[in-house]
Amino acid sequence: MINLPLPLIQILIGLIGILAFVGLNGLVLVYLERKIAGHIQRRPGPFEVGPHGILQPLADAVKLVGKQLITPKGADSVLYWAAPIISFAPAIVCFLPLPFGPKLTNIDINVGLVLILAFTGLNVLALCLAGWSSQNKWSLLGAARDISQSVAYEIPLLLSVLPIMMLSGSLNLYEISTSQGAWPWQWHIIYQPLGFFIFFICILAETNRAPFDLPEAESELTAGFHTEYSGMGFGLFFLAEYSYMIVACAMASILFLGGFNGPIVSGWWWFLFKVYALLIVMIWLRWTYPRVRFDQLLNICWKWLIPLSLINLLVTALFIKL
């Protein structure tokens, strides 16, 4: 019997649980996305595989796994195949400090917020590598777009999170959750409506969701950075995108919507409910709006979001000091 230290076992169990959670959520989200898109577009969405097409994402996943992995001619194969893994792996880490429920936190560390912000930033690197190593000009353009977009939107994202740190006095996500009450008027969103608004726009841009899906703009750049990927290479990018969406919405619900706190009985169900409500809003936006242009995207960030979030930060600081 090997004596493993307790935190290591904890992390291992956590990782396995998270992988299962991410995989399952990926399937649910694919189904949700296609079904909601269908209903928005006056059609039923997937309907053939299983009752109401409920097994469709599973069939898609099997298809993706079974597909041949093609490395394009002239591509840097090491970087090319490293990119989807680099994109997906940090997404797993981001789930570690998330407090799913009052007793459901994998690692209760006091810099959870910083950890998530740091690891989500790694995704840019992966997309950059993917675009660069594909030996495809459309991918390269997609990667170039993604870098300037992510770098620009990370600033208002951080600036909109800072007031929450001031309000709760902690970087620990569990403590941020518990600093809010059960009822909606006790949540941070009441003190930070502008912050929430900026944060939500920023996570749309950071996760490359429409109307800010420029790095993979289908009608402009064919598929942007993942044009050349086949099979699970594409599948991992896809899964990573959905994972980051879940992480981003989880962050939004922890920071602004009280996390697992909810009316009547607090618990993980409230957390999941809030996360999925936000995810549905993201899906809804995607199937409603056209895509913005690149200079407009950066204008929104530099001319509106950053000044507004700075003002928000200063006003919050002033009120706390008073």
Add this chain to the structure above:
Amino acid sequence: MLDFKLDEIEQSGDFYTRNFQPTPEENKLVLNMGPQHPSTHGVLRIILEIDGEYILRAEPVLGYIHRMQEKMAEVKTYPQYLPNMGRVDYLHALAWNWAYAGAVEKLMGLEVPERAEYIRVITCELNRINSHLLWWGAYLLDLGAFTPIMYAFADREIVMDILQRITGSRLTYCYYRFGGVSADIDQKFINDTREFCKYMRGRFPIYKDLVTDNIILRKRVEDIGHINLETCRKYGATGPVLRGSGKPYDVRRAEPYSVYDRFDFEIPVYDEKDALARYLVRMDEMEQSLRIIEQALDSLPEGDYIHPKTPKNPKPPKGEAYFAVEGARGKIGVYLVSDGSKSPYRLKLRSPGFSNLSLFAEIARGTLLADAISILGSLDLVIPEIDR
């Protein structure tokens, strides 16, 4: 890790690629847009030279769906060539039907019964609405909005069902004959069309609120792709492109054919010259088409739907004829030369899409890649029509 050799690149590709002459500018990227790009609506290929995302040069390369439509006419008899016309521009097939039938009738001196003219007007305008609806959906797809095309298709479905009952096909119609149309319309067609007009009128405000007035869409189409009248004149642009540049030129008014002079309708014109102007012209045109259809249905005369003495296999007398109609994309012209035999001596098709695409190279210069796609969409291109 560039491991393929330079001479390998030089030997690959087609004639155009091998003989491509890049501009002398430094730091540019040569990019092939198409023939399998989602926003080229078919097999159009555009060679782009870009600096960052700014386009230095855009050069359309044509011919990927060239089917020798003009040559085909020379080896077929006059009626045999009729089905070809539905394939030239599959979106506004009836206008092409009309242009060809009109040219042959002109050559033969064949009188078209009044009822047939009215039927032609009604069906052609229905087809125009269909074409504009598809353009609308596809254009928004180019701009990244996925949903409107589904609504456009749902509306198109009604028109296609109506036309299918009469013409027998849903897309590539071959309905017009020399001296009339192939089948008469019935009461159900009239009722369905009236119902569709009412339904469609109710849809336009919804589309305006949801799509046209959306701020993101406005920012994507406003002040983009200015085409002044001089450019239009140089390249021979017609249709909504010309009307979006402030010139109220419409073949239905400028050179009235058939019974169009009897209807009261407006030619939508916008002076802004940008993609939004072209967008609005098409949206307004659909409403005007509905007006024409309703008027034509109100005053539909009785009588023959085809000239009773149309020869089965016509041999028009020696001579030449030109007939132009207003298609969804602009002026469609058919120039026909007959040597008195069973098949045309020469047939020239003037497709509006070709002229409209030609100016793209000029107006795309200096724009962003995303804007170029918006401009390309606003020209409403149908590639089979351009290549013929």
